[in-house]
Amino acid sequence: MTRKLYDLAAADGTRFSPFCWRAKLALAHKGLDYETIPWRFTDKAAIAASGQDKVPVLVDGANIVSDSQMIADYLERSYPNAPSLYGEPPARALCMFVKSWTEGALHPAIAAVVMPDICERLDPRDQPYFRQTREAMFKRSLEEMAAARPEAEKTLRATLKPLQRLLAGQDFIAGEAPNWADHLVFGALQWARLISAKPLFAPDDLVIAWMGRVLAAYGLEGEEARGA
Template sequence: MTRTLYELQGQDDKRFSPFCWRTRMALAHKGLEATFEPVQFSQKDKIAFSNQKLVPVLRDGETVIADSWTIACYLEDKYPDAASLFGGSVGQGLARNMNFWVDMSIHPALARVIVADTFDNAIDTADQVYFRESRESRFGMTLEEFSPRSDADVSKLQNVLSPAIATLNVQPFLSGDAPAYADYILFGTVKWAAASTDRIVFPNDGPFGAWLIRMYDLFDGYARTSGAAAA
């Protein structure tokens, strides 16, 4: 059976989409092989078969699934004998909440910190006009005005992040003793930052830094060596 993940491709082949990384890590967690098909913002025709416009899209044999959360639930249901992404219904419910927390609390704070860097360092030249125009329309100001690379914005991000840091101070993973999908949700966001800037925006020391090392070490160092070579 053919399994293909369509994921966002950036400058120098960087894979910087946090949502696509969630699915990458979920596939690795389940031990499922896949081919990765790069898609730039300007190549939405590549995923027209999914009847929507956003990556990630997973084609699993004859089945097509869009949206990282929907894909995770699909994988959990379809491959129940592989390692669980959620550890049961309570874990799935709370992972859903983690998904919203990262999307609605962490991402807005992180965007302030790095989106100008994302433009400079992660967006392919062919996509830069689209990226700038769509984001500046959303923000109501230029990328550089929205994201002035200020230390104050880094502090605000780390303040929003503080509950996760506290959790990682008392247990090795957000999901407890072993990694699960909730960890991949936040880790995908770290990969977005890593592809965008060399500045330290997430802590690289303390409990969070130790968790990052554990996450990068998973699956034989998968997140170091695959996909985002330059990140």
């Protein structure tokens, strides 16, 4: 039975969710086959069996797992003979620092830039849900966010400096090969570049070269553009 991953999709099919990207890279890291099922924000019924209403949701035989970190831990536990997503202790704990930074600094910085772009790319039936939940979350209208984009891009560039500094000295966040730490940050930047209406990174940015290395490590070259 093929593994299935419910994967957030824009109206044109672009898979832009940072959390789904991490899960897909974790599956690739483990060398596991899967197929994705495009999912819209309002398709809550399709994933009801997971006991919650967000993607990614992984269906692996009888197991249904949601939340990208739970999926990573599930894969690590269930496929111990495949390459480890973390490495020996204390590597998993250190990955959690990367996760906290990704979710506490990088995601908010990206969100402030691309929220209005996301809304325009969604299936029309998703747009009212998205607008309502995101405007409540950010306490601003999407139009106000769009007007503040230049300032938000400046903050994003500042936020990325520690990552660029790191990548000047090593190929991957985890060193010589990517692991879950790379997946976490890649998910964020893949989300940013797939959904932004304007290019966010210069082609020669260190993070762009690193994203290429991450994809190449899993034989996923060519996923830059569409991300399905």
